[in-house]
Amino acid sequence: EVRLVESGGGWVQPGRSLRLSCAASGFRFDDYAMHWVRQVPGKGLEWVSGISWNSGSVGYGGSVKGRFSISRDNAKDSLYLQMNDLRTEDTALYYCAKDRSKSVAGGKADFWGQGILVTVSS
Amino acid sequence: QSVLTQPPSVSGAPGQKVTISCAGSGSNIGAGYGVHWYQQLPGTAPKLLIYSDTNRPSGVPDRFSGSRSGASASLAITGLQAEDEADYYCQSYDNRLSSWVFGGGTKLTVL
Numbered sequence: 001e002v003r004l005v006e007s008g009g010g011w012v013q014p015g016r017s018l019r020l021s022c023a024a025s026g027f028r029f030d031d032y033a034m035h036w037v038r039q040v041p042g043k044g045l046e047w048v049s050g051i052s053w054n055s056g057s058v059g060y061g062g063s064v065k066g067r068f069s070i071s072r073d074n075a076k077d078s079l080y081l082q083m084n085d086l087r088t089e090d091t092a093l094y095y096c097a098k099d100r101s102k103s104v105a106g107g108k109a110d111f112w113g114q115g116i117l118v119t120v121s122s
Numbered sequence: 123q124s125v126l127t128q129p130p131s132v133s134g135a136p137g138q139k140v141t142i143s144c145a146g147s148g149s150n151i152g153a154g155y156g157v158h159w160y161q162q163l164p165g166t167a168p169k170l171l172i173y174s175d176t177n178r179p180s181g182v183p184d185r186f187s188g189s190r191s192g193a194s195a196s197l198a199i200t201g202l203q204a205e206d207e208a209d210y211y212c213q214s215y216d217n218r219l220s221s222w223v224f225g226g227g228t229k230l231t232v233l
Contacts, residue, residue, distance in 0.1 A: 035222070037168075044124065045160070045168065045211050047222035061221050095167055106215050107222070108158035110179060112167040 002026040002111040004096045009116035012086055022079040022096030022113060030054070030074035033099035033107050036081045038092035039115070048094070049081060050104035059104045063089070086120045093117050125150065126212050128225035135233045139200045142228045144212035145193065150223055152193030155215040159188055159197045162209045162227075171210070172197060199230070207232045 008020040020036070036048040049070040051058045058070055069082040079096055094116050097109035127145040134140040144157060151157055157175050160168040170179050172188035175195065185201045195214075199206055212225040 037222075044227040045162075045213075045224045047213075047224065050222065059221055062219065100170075100173065104222075105217075105220075106155050108156070108170060108173045108213065109160075109168070110170045110173070112169070114167055 002098065004098060004111060004113035006094065006096050006113045006116035009094065009118045011119045011121065013122055014086060014088055014120055016086055017082070017084045018086060018118060020081040020083065020094055020096075020116060020118070024077045024079065024096075024098070027098065027111075029072075029077040031102065033102055033104050034072060034079045035097045035099060035104075035107070035109055036070065036079075037095045037097055037109065037112075038090075038118075039095070040092045046092075050099070050107065051079070052104055053102040057104050083118070086118075088120050091118060091120045124226040125216055125219070125223035126214060126225035128210075128212060128228045130226070131229045131231065133231040133233055134199075134202045136202050136204065138202050139198060140202060140230065141199075142197045142210050142212075142230070144195045144197070144225050146195075146214060146223075147193055149218035150193075150214045150216040151190065151195060153217055155217070157188065157190055157195035158213045159186075160211045160213065162211065164208070168211065202232050204232050206230060 035050040096113040098111040099107040159172040161171045162168045
């Protein structure tokens with residue numbers, strides 16, 4: 001059974017940093033691209049970032065480019081999102097999602113974690 | 123403002139058919155990138171419903187089907203059931219933005 005468990009969320013002040021983690025199990029982690037997608041409660045989905053199976057290709061949504069950094073550790077079956085210079089508009093539920101393919105472009109998420117809440121507020 | 127455009131809401135009676143549209147442009151759906159659909163039930167994570175325009179993952183009922191034409195795509199749900207009441211999102215890739223793009227979501231109400 002595929003499991004994706006996010007951690008590292010919480011409350012943080014604007015301008016500070018936070019690192020999210022996603023522990024994966026139930027599939028061969030290094031065979032698939034992975035993504036972070038966020039959702040403001042009551043609003044729509046927004047793609048945050050994606051990383052290919054071997055970290056050779058990464059991508060970011062326009063609103064986080066230059067502030068967020070995605071990475072993965074295939075030896076630990078883990079995905080990460082380093083979030084710097086956080087803004088109030090980054091407040092959202094952050095989902096870790098597994099792609100059906102190895103690459104970011106053209107991908108689709110076939111399994112999702114339950115999400116972790118990040119609140120940016122003074 | 124979402125890159126992919128969906129109607130905010132649709133509704134239908136049990137047993138009826140509804141269609142949800144997803145309009146893109148030449149840098150995403152019109153460029154040939156696949157369209158994928160997600161169902162999000164209240165209080166839960168999204169679930170992949172249709173991938174690469176027309177394909178259903180294992181376990182998804184054949185009441186759900188997808189299609190595409192030019193720079194647009196559609197999700198059809200036949201034999202509506204109360205349990206289909208959810209938010210539905212389309213997603214594709216945009217080569218101008220070099221990013222995934224989502225529609226704004228469509229809330230389906232089963233009357």
